[in-house]
Amino acid sequence: MELNLEFVRKQFPALGGDWTYFDNAGGSQTLKSVTERISEYLLTSDVQLGASYEVSRIAGNRIQEGFQFVADIINAREVSEVIFGSSTTTLLRQLSHSLVQTMSPGDEIIVTNCDHEANIGPWVNLEEQGIIIKFWEINQDSFELDPEDLKRLLSPKTKFVSLTYASNILGTINPVKEIIKLVHENGSYVCLDAVAYAPHRLPDVQVLDVDFYAFSFYKVYGPHYSALYGKKEILKTLPNINHFFISEDDIPYKLQPGSSNYELSYGYLGCKDYIEALVNFHFPEKDYLDIRSKAKLAFQLFADHEEKLTARFLNFLNKKENVKIIGKTTSDKNERVATISFIIDGVVSSTITEKVDKYKIGIRFGDFYARRLIVNLGLFDQNGVIRVSMVHYNTMEEVDRLIEILDPLI
Template identity: 35%
Template sequence: MLDIQKIRAEFPILSQTVNGKPLVYFDNGATSQKPQIVIDAIAKYYQEINANIHRGVHTLSQLATDAYEISRSKVQHHINAKFAHEVLFTSGTTHGINLVTNGFASILKPGDEVIVSSLEHHSNIVPWQMLCEKTGAVLRVIPMNEDGELIMEAYEALLSEKTKVVTVNHISNALGIINPVKYMIEKAHAVGAAVLIDGAQAVPHLKPDVQDLDCDFYAFSGHKMCGPTGTGILYGKEAWLNKLPPYQGGGEMIKEVTFEKTTYADLPHKFEAGTPNIAGGIVLGTAIDYLNSVGFENIQKQEEELLAHATKSLLEIEGLKIYGTGKNKASVVSFNIDGIHPYDIGSIIDKLGIAVRTGHHCAQPIMNFFCIPGTIRASFSFYNTKEEIDLMVEAVKKAKTMLS
């Protein structure tokens, strides 16, 4: 069992007040809070080993390089990648997805098909739309049902020899639905398609095993899993990363440059042009160590209890509807109250110290499906408590009374 009060004490921001009330932070789907060990690690890098990596023979450069590559190895083992060079540092999930779509621009032909799902974040829709416009490929969409689940029969019907890429999120950011990605990957591979999984919302809640999933690419962000903003990872199978062209040109990603011809560096440096977010990359490893010290089984148990308590308590409010009622969910509750705009609820409960997200959550097709302008999204982390949920429920009731 987790000692929640001890864990909460490790997150300095959780002890502050907002608008004169104790902060209740339920916007973890947008970004998680950072423990002191992560905050300290950022300062430690700049105080002790700040130097550029991979290029210097001096001591600080070597220390920084070693720390950066150790962090890459930590990520490799955390996601069970076969090789460290299959782990690319990025600025976040969006960067990773765009890197892959840029590479497929040289592979796709007119008439090829790319399958996305109706549950995707805009970051896993727009880059593929841009790719299809550039190449003449066709974008196909897996439909969803009223529970917020993807319809697997429709997905299977979309697959054909024309399918070259399938891309789907592991967990929906707007609804919290956990998609059956292993099954979907198996079906995609059966027709010869590559698969990219958007893991941005999954990595705070579970440890993805990329070899067990057998995905070709897996992208995620560091800031949603207690790490710094501006950090992320793209995992890619070695064969695919060797096949794709570089995303950017510049220093570090080259082997030899002349005005006549440039040859590219080996993996992973082929995709890591320029000076990276060195501190962020190193400290992402610190955040992963921290989460593993808490234990993902413990995290999942705590968050399951929070989700169950929030769902039950919110549904006791008359006129409240939860969106995303599928069986397999992460700790996200997305809801509305009849006749009240979600922004108005969010604004009022903010005055009571409750931080939630309102709007379409960069998932506008989902909102269009339900014919709503957006939702109120409460997304929980392992450091949250049932008592905080009770405060939110009372705040929502008060807001409803004020706005009715």
């Protein structure tokens, strides 16, 4: 079964315009169903939660439904394991504020040099409180994180390891299951930044056995809003960062200070509507399945389609002798997502994107806030990499048009 692009693209009104969006790792286009849910909330249940009157109860149930959907698609055991916040950056910082209170000076945290700064800065800042930060660096030739290097960094003092599930520049999917096992054998916690992974693949936090997991809805066809998962037994032990009178047992509320954004919490259910509609369109006989099983089917279609787009674009780049792909040069969907970065010998990356802009194709240059990676690879002075980031709604025709435009420029 192949993904029906006509069906898919109709669900994203912005795709009906004359722009081609290849900056999806920066942010995806929004589903119409998401905007409808947001409107529905604001127009019919925009009241404060927790009161006894009916509209307040309806609002509370709607928001709970939003949390439950996110719990379902990541396969959390319980809905109380999901925390909502304005961005992954904010959520990871909140987590660091709470977690550090369980640590002592001299304890160690390991971060990578290929993460977005959202998953480095909050941990590095804990140095001020005596925490020792160690960097797990990628291999400069393969652009991979080698678990053997991690083994050398782990120590009895390591309390926490945080890494990206997939890099927003390299596109590489890290072998996180193996890494999580390694970290757990050392008695430490693991956190995954899944912002660059979540638009492309469906995770399973239980199978991964990951302790914390964060992603942002605005990269997964929804609004600017984010979720952090934490294992219930760990969340229970974390200190409260909310008001003093919020109970230590009140998860996720003790780690989610202030009101969550109600309309966005409910609005993201528009993504559930999309998955339902997409599965009903492609597999009408599977209507009986639960939402997680439907999401699995949908993401399999996404992955297969994205792999083909990736293969086409990589094939073009691989033929150019003056191009270096910053990441894997192969399209295997188990090893990479459709985020492709490259540089051209002796060319400042921004000069290429400027030339493409006029064709109404959105690609991008830069460090994408993975500043340490770009500096480490010596690419800062040439304005970083050129990044073409695709998702399932992109078409082969769009890829071919980009190739046609890039070909004479390289």
